Amino acid sequence: MASTQQITPIKVQKIACIGAGYVGGPTCSMIAYKCPHIQVTIVDVNQDRINAWNSDSLPIYEPGLEAIVKECRGRNLFFDTDIDKAIIEADLIFVSVNTPTKKSGVGAGYAADLFYVELCTRRIASVATSSKIVVEKSTVPCRTAQSMRTILEANSRPGLRFDILSNPEFLAEGTAINDLANPDRVLIGSLSTPEGRAAQLSLVDVYANWVDRQRCITTGLWSSELTKLAANALLAQRISSINALSAICEVTGADIDEVAHACGIDSRIGPKFLKSSVGFGGSCFQKDILNLVYLSESLNLPEVAEYWKQVITMNEYQKSRFAKNVVSSMFNTITHKKLAVLGFAFKKDTGDTRESPSATVCRFFRQENARISIYDPKVPEKQIFLDLTEPGVADDSVAVKEHVKVCTSAMEACTGAEGICVLTEWDEFKSLDWEAIYESMAKPAMVFDGRGILDADKLRSIGFKVFSIGKGVNL
Numbered sequence: 001m002a003s004t005q006q007i008t009p010i011k012v013q014k015i016a017c018i019g020a021g022y023v024g025g026p027t028c029s030m031i032a033y034k035c036p037h038i039q040v041t042i043v044d045v046n047q048d049r050i051n052a053w054n055s056d057s058l059p060i061y062e063p064g065l066e067a068i069v070k071e072c073r074g075r076n077l078f079f080d081t082d083i084d085k086a087i088i089e090a091d092l093i094f095v096s097v098n099t100p101t102k103k104s105g106v107g108a109g110y111a112a113d114l115f116y117v118e119l120c121t122r123r124i125a126s127v128a129t130s131s132k133i134v135v136e137k138s139t140v141p142c143r144t145a146q147s148m149r150t151i152l153e154a155n156s157r158p159g160l161r162f163d164i165l166s167n168p169e170f171l172a173e174g175t176a177i178n179d180l181a182n183p184d185r186v187l188i189g190s191l192s193t194p195e196g197r198a199a200q201l202s203l204v205d206v207y208a209n210w211v212d213r214q215r216c217i218t219t220g221l222w223s224s225e226l227t228k229l230a231a232n233a234l235l236a237q238r239i240s241s242i243n244a245l246s247a248i249c250e251v252t253g254a255d256i257d258e259v260a261h262a263c264g265i266d267s268r269i270g271p272k273f274l275k276s277s278v279g280f281g282g283s284c285f286q287k288d289i290l291n292l293v294y295l296s297e298s299l300n301l302p303e304v305a306e307y308w309k310q311v312i313t314m315n316e317y318q319k320s321r322f323a324k325n326v327v328s329s330m331f332n333t334i335t336h337k338k339l340a341v342l343g344f345a346f347k348k349d350t351g352d353t354r355e356s357p358s359a360t361v362c363r364f365f366r367q368e369n370a371r372i373s374i375y376d377p378k379v380p381e382k383q384i385f386l387d388l389t390e391p392g393v394a395d396d397s398v399a400v401k402e403h404v405k406v407c408t409s410a411m412e413a414c415t416g417a418e419g420i421c422v423l424t425e426w427d428e429f430k431s432l433d434w435e436a437i438y439e440s441m442a443k444p445a446m447v448f449d450g451r452g453i454l455d456a457d458k459l460r461s462i463g464f465k466v467f468s469i470g471k472g473v474n475l
């Protein structure tokens, strides 16, 4: 029978966050900003990253982040590599480390690699001198909290308590600050024991400094862990669904934006996440769906696994369909032709290139021996070369530079090109001087809009041949 014993939640005064990445950095900076009475220390093993957080040039680009960090840093927000000190001092610890897809061993290519989560858990256990609330912020497979509890209980000093909470993060890159300041919901899962409930309430109290308590959803641990994977799978599924329809539009002459609008206006469907594109990217969607596929397979649910896998298959199809269409439209060869690629980040307003569809398309163009000129307003040149270098291929870091040029403006990338591919939806691409670009290009000048952001009629009136995703082949 469940105990009715009441335990008073602790008042959190010191928070440590292990992992100063895209999630740990912005999330805990927001906590420091909204809770000046709480001391927040964000720690990482990566000295360069911590140095950057302590400098004028933050390691990630996120609109609005810099102002928040500048206001709080040195006041109640600290970035450090002294992980042990932060653990010892904190009463609540966020584990916000990376959980990439496993590259080898059991579950390779599907399962989440929990190596870093386990490393942190063991470190907390061995270092802690007082009881802690440990919060899974990383996206993890269902029931990871149980493994964390077992490790903590088996390795810590006698008499200490560790309450594990699941508090998955739903921020999207590029809009992280607004997502954190005004979240649709904050999800906190715990065991249904009195201690678990008390820990849950302690974390609700932290968020309640700026989030309405009604929006703080409290659930069981496993529901919370699974909700994170489910939410990403459902979002990615919408994109794959609209992209599957875009292929039908291109053959039939229907217009994907009209279809998406008319479908999305139905309140049961809703308008968001129905923008057809060259494919979804980012560090999460593919990884989390693969994780869900693996979970389904390990639970002996092959039909469920197959269902979710199809979301990724469709995404791969969309990227390759786009790239092949460029080749066929350019008279079946792009060998030695100059192609301008506008946008390399996986979406606008971020410099993140993880799983970027632009990188996939560029790799395809490289295979076809095209000359690729890339412009992205936020992705550093070094990162572009890193992403396009084939790992394990001797001297490819040199060879890639024979095919790929990184430019400092869209105009520079497009000058002399035979085709332009828009692969990230940066706003600045909509207002380029398209007349001047047209004049500078080899003819026929072609534009392949993989994000559906350009005014195709206007471009055609200038003289371009235009392909827009989901708009009928109307070059």
Ligand SMILES: NC(=O)c1ccc[n+]([C@@H]2O[C@H](COP(=O)([O-])OP(=O)(O)OC[C@H]3O[C@@H](n4cnc5c(N)ncnc54)[C@H](O)[C@@H]3O)[C@@H](O)[C@H]2O)c1
Binding pocket: 018, 019, 020, 021, 022, 023, 024, 043, 044, 045, 046, 049, 083, 096, 097, 098, 099, 116, 119, 120, 137, 138, 139, 140, 169, 170, 171, 172, 173, 283, 284
């Ligand atoms: N990127 C997103 O938009 C996003 C959104 C929601 C959830 N998530 C999830 O959050 C987690 C973190 O993602 P991210 O994008 O911030 O990753 P990231 O790679 O940007 O950051 C992770 C950081 O953890 C550090 N780290 C790894 N092991 C460590 C250890 N043992 N001790 C100290 N530091 C360690 C790494 O050095 C790195 O700086 C992942 O599980 C991801 O799925 C990401």
Ligand SMILES: O=c1ccn([C@@H]2O[C@H](COP(=O)(O)OP(=O)(O)O[C@H]3O[C@H](CO)[C@@H](O)[C@H](O)[C@H]3O)[C@@H](O)[C@H]2O)c(=O)[nH]1
Binding pocket: 139, 169, 170, 171, 172, 173, 174, 232, 235, 239, 272, 273, 274, 275, 276, 277, 278, 279, 280, 281, 282, 283, 284, 285, 346, 347, 348
């Ligand atoms: O209608 C749409 C919406 C998005 N995208 C693409 O989908 C990808 C992902 O976009 P988005 O979800 O906005 O960015 P992420 O930062 O990857 O955020 C997702 O992944 C995070 C990590 O788990 C979650 O926290 C967020 O809730 C979830 O939206 C990008 O390539 C977008 O260009 C489309 O093609 N069409």
